[in-house]
Amino acid sequence: MTRKDMETLLLTDPFNLQLRLDLANLYVAEKLYREASAQYSIILSQNKAHTEALEGMRNCQAQLETERGSAGLEAPLNPEEGHVPGRLALVQGHEENGNRSNVVSLHQVAKKESVKFSDIVGMQALKDTLRLKVIEPFKNPGLFAKFSKKRGDGILLYGPPGCGKTMFAKAIAHECDLEFISVDISDILSMYIGGSENNLARVFERARSSKPCVLFFDELDALAISRSKVQSHHSRTLVNELLNQMDGVGKSNEDILILGATNMPWDIDAAAKRPGRFSRLIFVPPLDQAARRELFRLKLHVIPTEKDINLDHLAQSSEGFSGADIDGLIEAAKERALLDMIRKNSERAITMSDLLAAMDEVTPSCHDWMRTAENLVKFGGVGSGYKDLARYLRA
The missing domain is CATH 1.10.8.60 (Helicase, Ruva Protein; domain 3)
Structure with missing residues (x-):
């Protein structure tokens, strides 16, 4: 089996550790040590005790250190940290100008954000709320561990369009000093049956290999729309996959802060807003x-x-x-x-x-949104999870 065949086959079976190990070993044989390290890292993120992957990672580490040392560059990160700098792909070596419909890779999208709370004008009450509920658990883990409070959870930022939800998500990542992985709907949706679910699973695996980090879903309502409002089987299975990944069945989402942003929180499936998923809804109001x-x-x-x-x-x-x-x-x-x-x-x-x-x-743009929100909160039966919005409307 050629390298191209293995890379393509890995798309349809991304959790086949033996196939991924064979591909990594092939990279080593071709002296593609960084690509091999990326594959070993993914294996270790799923099985930390995988002896062949550990040995392969150490071998790649030694080869990269030799190459970097001869070039006068800094040494790569420790393989035990489960993170390799640069591109971390589930499929490597695809043709950049070729047919991308069959070979898709997940590129390095994590980065340290430079947006700070001080860059956002006003909104002091919201900043204080986010510091207490989101940032402090990551900056002071010892204090929260005493109360068996785990780091990481799902938080949904909602409010009128254009009021800074995405900006606040980036600022949270900066204040927590975490890598920021931003996911667009176009990164998930696929024209092929099962492709969207596979893309979503790869995004979560990418985040688990970069812990601690912030995983941000913009326009979440397009990804987690209420299953009672759609007739498409594809949309239902995609929501099911999101709920399964957030539950972390057989995996751990601890130290992953999952943020979502939406203008339409009432369109999001109720199961996605229960405790353990997007359990905290935080209203991002218009500017004062x-x-x-x-x-x-x-x-x-x-x-x-x-x-x-x-x-x-x-x-x-x-x-x-x-x-x-x-x-x-x-x-x-x-x-x-x-x-x-x-x-x-x-x-x-x-x-x-x-x-x-x-x-x-x-x-x-806020006036129409606020009128819609007021009607839904008062008469629409959207539940009691919008207390921040209700207080704002009363004020």
Whole structure:
């Protein structure tokens, strides 16, 4: 069997440890030590006592250290940590310009995020909540271990679109000093029967080989839609696979912080929101007035503006505007100013009138979402899990 055949076969049977071991040994024979290390690492993530994989990893470690030492580079990570830098793929060596429909690889998507809480304007109450419920268990594991409180869990960030849910997920990873693995729906969905489920399983295996880490699913409602609302068998089995992976049957998700973000939490399957899965729902509200003022200040500071800009008035007049809405408002003001410059053939800065005129053109996206949320919380029977949202609506 050729290397290409083994790589392709591994796609259909990604948990075949003997096949993966044979592929790793073949990489060693071809002196592809980094690729071999990646395969040995995946084997050890599933069976830490696998003697052949341990021996193979040590051999690759020695070869890589020799190569790096001769090149004056730093040594690779300890193989016992179960993590190899660079690309970590379930299938290696595929043709980059060839037919990718049959050979798919999971690339290195984990990285240390640079977004900090201090980069997010306002939202202090939400930051305090996230520090207590999410960040401190990772930064002070000893304290939480005394109460048999495990690190890692599922947390669902929900709220209107454009209010920073993805930004908060990245900031959480930075504050916890964890690798951040972001998963898009396009990484999961496949046109082939069973392909989506296999892709989802590979994502979780990737996270388990990188512990501790943050595993982030954006637009979770598209992946975990309520099974009572769909008729497609494919959608149901994909939700079942997600629930199975989150339960960690035969595996351990400890030290994996699973974050989800959605604008439609009521469309997510109820089983995904029970304790042990996405057990904590945290509401990410629209920006308050102080946060909107600061965002206007930061955005307008880097472009030419007149001295008549009244930040307080802009903040008061933009109730219900998300951060994305404010970006859109400023872009509309820029377009008005540029069009005027083209017509008059003279340059000028953005004025307060440009911003106010743009504000009339931009519809705040939070208003429709809040009206829908209010109706669902009051009359829609979505359950009692939206206490943060209910308190916000009362206020």
